[in-house]
Amino acid sequence: xxxPRRTQAQRRAETRQALLEATIDCVVExxxxxxxxxxxxxxxxxxxxxxxxHFSAKTELVAAALEHLMDQLIEQVRLDPPRGTDTTExxxxxxxxxxxxxxxxxxxxxxxxxxxxxxxxxLRARLAGLNRRLIGMxxxxxxxxFPELTGNEDIYPIMLTVLSAVRGxxxxxxxxxxxxxxxxxxxxxxxxxxxxxxxxxKAVGKSASGSPRP
Amino acid sequence: xxxPRRTQAQRRAETRQALLEATIDCVVExxxxxxxxxxxxxxxxxxxxxxxxHFSAKTELVAAALEHLMDQLIEQVRLDPPRGTDTTExxxxxxxxxxxxxxxxxxxxxxxxxxxxxxxxxLRARLAGLNRRLIGMxxxxxxxxFPELTGNEDIYPIMLTVLSAVRGxxxxxxxxxxxxxxxxxxxxxxxxxxxxxxxxxKAVGKSASGSPRP
DNA sequence: TTACATACTGGCATGCCGGTATGTAAATGG
DNA sequence: CCATTTACATACCGGCATGCCAGTATGTAA
Numbered sequence: 001x002x003x004p005r006r007t008q009a010q011r012r013a014e015t016r017q018a019l020l021e022a023t024i025d026c027v028v029e030x031x032x033x034x035x036x037x038x039x040x041x042x043x044x045x046x047x048x049x050x051x052x053x054h055f056s057a058k059t060e061l062v063a064a065a066l067e068h069l070m071d072q073l074i075e076q077v078r079l080d081p082p083r084g085t086d087t088t089e090x091x092x093x094x095x096x097x098x099x100x101x102x103x104x105x106x107x108x109x110x111x112x113x114x115x116x117x118x119x120x121x122x123l124r125a126r127l128a129g130l131n132r133r134l135i136g137m138x139x140x141x142x143x144x145x146f147p148e149l150t151g152n153e154d155i156y157p158i159m160l161t162v163l164s165a166v167r168g169x170x171x172x173x174x175x176x177x178x179x180x181x182x183x184x185x186x187x188x189x190x191x192x193x194x195x196x197x198x199x200x201x202k203a204v205g206k207s208a209s210g211s212p213r214p
Numbered sequence: 215x216x217x218p219r220r221t222q223a224q225r226r227a228e229t230r231q232a233l234l235e236a237t238i239d240c241v242v243e244x245x246x247x248x249x250x251x252x253x254x255x256x257x258x259x260x261x262x263x264x265x266x267x268h269f270s271a272k273t274e275l276v277a278a279a280l281e282h283l284m285d286q287l288i289e290q291v292r293l294d295p296p297r298g299t300d301t302t303e304x305x306x307x308x309x310x311x312x313x314x315x316x317x318x319x320x321x322x323x324x325x326x327x328x329x330x331x332x333x334x335x336x337l338r339a340r341l342a343g344l345n346r347r348l349i350g351m352x353x354x355x356x357x358x359x360f361p362e363l364t365g366n367e368d369i370y371p372i373m374l375t376v377l378s379a380v381r382g383x384x385x386x387x388x389x390x391x392x393x394x395x396x397x398x399x400x401x402x403x404x405x406x407x408x409x410x411x412x413x414x415x416k417a418v419g420k421s422a423s424g425s426p427r428p
Numbered sequence: 429t430t431a432c433a434t435a436c437t438g439g440c441a442t443g444c445c446g447g448t449a450t451g452t453a454a455a456t457g458g
Numbered sequence: 459c460c461a462t463t464t465a466c467a468t469a470c471c472g473g474c475a476t477g478c479c480a481g482t483a484t485g486t487a488a
Contacts, residue, residue, distance in 0.1 A: 007456090011455085037446065
């Protein structure tokens with residue numbers, strides 16, 4: 001119970017982080033439209049005064065929270081890239097990882113905020129760069145994961161299509177039951193798997209990987 | 215300026231419809247989170263009293279509006295099914311129609327409301343049946359449009375995948391610029407086209423339709 | 429014409445939300 | 459040890475969305 005004698009930088013960092021994470025939690029739980037600054041402060045264990053000291057407006061807080069969240073996700077993904085000798089195998093690993101990323105509370109929060117940004121100019125401005133960063137990150141991960149495909153421009157359309165499909169399923173997942181989403185994803189995944197396998201076969205030449213015809 | 219001497223049923227129907235359509239418009243324009251009942255009433259040319267008489271709560275109004283909207287869309291789709299002798303041709307026509315449906319203000323509104331329903335139990339309950347109705351409608355349209363494929367269960371996975379991808383693109387379209395979405399759709403569409411063409415070829419036997427090899 | 433039901437009006441009142449203003453404690457630096 | 463800055467607490471204000479209600483008009487039935 002003794003005062004831990006934190007340094008100023010520590011105090012600052014800790015309360016800010018608590019606020020950012022509480023913001024995400026509240027958005028996930030109550031939805032962006034229903035969330036209030038008071039709820040966030042309460043959940044963060046911080047008074048509204050402190051909250052306002054660090055983030056003078058709600059928009060600022062929410063935007064910062066989303067950026068913080070995305071930083072976490074990117075870091076988390078960077079730390080262990082998909083491994084495997086077979087190109088198709090790595091691609092499917094990546095597919096599952098992509099889905100897992102979308103099947104997360106974080107995605108719920110991100111979607112809510114993104115939707116809200118449609119009619120909130122401030123939010124929109126701050127989020128504009130995020131999407132660019134995101135696809136840049138994915139591209140980077142692709143190039144890194146598939147060095148043998150460098151320079152092959154055919155894989156980006158595939159990537160975008162797969163990403164779109166995953167997002168589509170994930171969006172339904174926001175409001176559907178977990179079971180129905182699970183089954184939907186299994187179906188869609190089957191199709192995407194074929195799509196990817198075909199593309200990989202075509203890209204690397206039909207010998208090195210893929211399904212050998214009996 | 216003389217009172218048109220409307221019957222009660224007419225009065226009722228007209229104000230209700232005005233309210234429902236105004237609701238959609240307002241949601242599209244301001245976003246679900248920012249829309250107020252006063253705005254809606256104003257836009258509908260109806261007083262808040264009348265509004266409250268017909269729809270005692272905001273939730274009820276919004277849910278009814280979305281149902282009304284979907285009825286319109288379904289009707290609109292039913293009225294002219296895609297025509298063409300070639301199976302693939304009809305499928306691609308259907309694909310484009312599906313996209314056009316998602317590239318519409320109505321879809322913006324529907325998405326906003328659906329997202330909102332995630333954390334609003336009342337809304338959620340009322341919208342639960344809508345998704346079932348929607349995919350049921352699409353299935354019906356498929357069976358109707360492709361009588362030659364009746365009984366072929368392979369096409370539903372394709373349908374769900376295509377639908378997911380379209381939704382994914384459409385969701386990005388909510389916050390992206392029209393140009394970027396247009397280009398994204400062109401890319402994804404190319405992939406889906408291949409997916410569909412392959413599936414159709416496989417389903418009907420490679421002779422009747424599809425790409426004749428020179 | 430009378431009696432009733434349905435549709436609509438306008439305004440009030442409560443609650444709550446976001447932002448601000450002012451006061452207090454904790455850390456830093458001399 | 460004191461002064462200053464940084465970090466946080468408490469109390470408050472203006473505003474506004476929502477739902478409700480008492481009254482009015484318009485259509486309908488007896």
